Amino acid sequence: MNFIVDAAVKAVKALYQADIAAADVNLQQTRKEFEGQVTIVTFPFVKFSRKSPEQTGQEIGAFIQNEVAEVSGFNVIKGFLNIVITDAYWIKQLYTEIASSGFGHFAPNGQKVMVEYSSPNTNKPLHLGHIRNNLLGYSVAEILKANGYEVIKANLVNDRGIHICKSMLAWQKFGHGETPESSTLKGDHLVGKYYVVFDQEYKKEIAELVAQGQTEVEAKKNAPLIIEAQQMLEKWEAGDKEVIDLWETMNSWVYAGFAETYKQLGVDFDQYYYESKTYLLGKDIIEEGLQKGVFYKKYDGSVWIDLTADGLDEKLVLRANGTSVYMTQDVGTAQLKYDQYHADKSIYVVGNEQDYHFKVLFLILQKLGKSWANGLYHLSYGMVDLPSGKMKSREGTVVDADDLMAEMEQTAKIQTEALGKTADFSETDKNQLYHMIGMGALKYFLLKVEPKKRLLFDPNESIDFQGHTGPFIQYTHARIRSVLKRSGFELNGQAATVTELADVELELVLSLNQFPETIAQAAKDYSPAIIANYVYELAKTYNKFYHEKSILQAEDEQSKQFRLTLSAATAKIINKSMRLLGIDVPERM
Template structure:
């Protein structure tokens, strides 16, 4: 429904309460919603908040308000009251004019900038291994949230904090030094991130061998883990890195450059991008000034060993270490510093961290500390926590048998899309390059839609075969609907600037479709407010279902007269535009033909 009718209904309902009951009700207490399908009407006014002014039953109050609204708003043709819900029906002219005057304009769903700036930080990979299935959900969520916020009028900065230092990076470097025999991405033909990941796995295998040998010689498991020569060498390498050792730094830069080249290919294939990169190697020393600031303010306290802590028991959390006794940082130290750095650089109103739910406690602590330090911008910090992604056992092979590699998964999706599309005969008349592009669009669309249609907080089971279904609640179903609409428009030689027509009457299917399309801006607003791409994904699916009902019930190309045909073509074009736009917000392309 268009904002204008909503605003008018709220304004007139406030007026009705004043006129009928001599009371003033705040406009924000008037609640509108779409009428449930089992009842007559299209827009519902929730009457319950008004009964405290009317001092009458919800049914009587609803009838009185409905009578008033029908007299005041010419587009309302009828109303009914079910308990505390006032269901309003609108004239065919209202819906046709809504299509012609609002939906078919270039400015439909174009929101002006709201002057608010928001940073969305996502991906945050480690440079010791390739991206995996969990990273895919992270990247898709972050990218989609950023696109939705931009569509809702925000200025958005997409940020990536790369974990490019630490003991795990040194493990890969050391294993390559010991066992690599000079291998490079060029000499092996491997993507750089896969090559470095291979040596991370080799380190782990060799380290476990050493542990077993030391245990066989009589050491306890804990002692063996500490005394194994490999881990001691890795720790020594980390100390050399922190001291700026020239040889270690050179190897670190070289191997990281391999990984970044690999990541770039994965990001490009996945269709995500970033405006700003932060690197932990630049930020890990940040935060110490903030620790001193907190000590000066009495927010932090020191223990006998000189370590610095904060007591968050009043916030329902624990005591938290923020600086070790030897003066070295812990994760929270650098996160405090990085949060300050990001704010100093961009002065954003909100900052969203897209990080898995295993870090829930960490972010509660981080945000609580920043608030206690009096950082006003900390009110705008939000942890977009998401659940893990599981796969049906045995569906896919992974490099180490435990982690599903992102590149492997995307290739598997393209192969599955090709197989399913060819089985269904949906590639007739396409050239080979068109087929390859279609498999890419469908395979990645299936993957993205399946991961984004579920509320981010929920853990989900990703089934590759189920996701590439042209009939289910899937990306390909929506993509195929778009291709179907485009086929209709091509056959009719549709011109978008053709005359807007007003048919004598419209069907229920046409009205439902117009109402659904008109709801697109409101869905963007809700998705932005909730940081939930699932809102957009499920809206696109419902819209595609409504279009298919309309397509099967109403003759478009062979309509009874030219005006009706033209009206249905305009309606089809509007549906295609909104399906395409909503899928684009999810990072999903839609094909023009199939």
């Protein structure tokens, strides 16, 4: 729509002798109840014209219509200049742009971006909160790719620390040598089970000590289990062979389990980082910062940064005994990532509970003079809460990722079979379809909401398959493919066959035309929700068209060919949009 903006700039210059930039022209889609396709808001120009908004609109409208061949008319309502563009323009747009294979595909922009997401702990299986994280990370990565970035998907695995030792210790004490093979439990679930066992036994010990007269705080410190777990961590850090062997064994179980979950979810990574290898990084940078005077040492030898001038607090970056805190290793890991990839941007997909942490981290890196610190971004998202409140692994009040995915598939199966649509499907095709639909419903449910908003999930209310849902969009795609298949039509550089458009057809072309700017906006905001809402609108518009206009029994051959082109283009863009969300669409359902 650049030619309209240019014409508007020209109009203001010619009519009112004022120079305005293209960005000053407020262009938007015309509301459906008015005639026209694009609207210019005239209020900002009133100060140049010194006339009423209506009059200003009339003058600019007349100028543009005269200037631009594709503009066939205009109207001004309450200061809004609605511009009518010819059907011929839109038909040409459909055939030469929208239906072409490169539509919505941006050329490489030469920039590299790293997206870190998932970042699980190896002491428990993934839950619904992780699913949101994984889907967001994967989708944002795909969206950035579509915008021309080179993307590196990274996963920083938290594979060490006291929490891991808890699982290890509980397994040693109460596991009786149980393995994934012997228990038929998925590896991550087996390890997670002992994390819960630890907590239960630990609580028993605390209760006992309290009964013996200790305070709760004392008991928590003195319980034998927690002391033993701490000793285990020390042994791990000292490289004790027995502990390391156990750690490696149990981690390998967890990784096998995660691999399966990731596969089901359809996410992947280009680069793994392990905290067991990065947790000692960053100390040299702290030293460097001390030299530069960015940090200061307290009397006890601990190292701090004073961020009070930036509205934050003083923050510890190295303990008095020289050991790291989270901040230390995050500083080090950021440097490691940059040295390795020199990415222009680096995105951390992490929950909003860590907003403060990342604010501090980025600020520290900036103060250290790291040129790349400006490219860091924390994609913060809201927690997934249950009606009962926050999910807690230790207390077992979580919606397990594997369970939920299996349930969704099962529901998809029941619903599909009730509709009797898969009678002639092979067993493999059926399972593939149920997986596609179940995951489509789940993924769409999580991604259609703005990332920063927190999400309520009620396990007792199943995720819908009708209305504003993934399956609705998948269904629309399958429906189009069915029509195309009957006619044997595929997009293949056909020439335009009609010269006029019906209202629903025009509406559909306009919606399709929005695709590239939608992708750009989604990347700018790091928001898959923008794509999700767009593709829903598109599917709805198509269904309206489908309902009103017969395709295969069109009035004449020209209309039929045109509607097939329109349908094929819609199917393609639905497919592309859904792929950006990590959702597959079926040929039949």
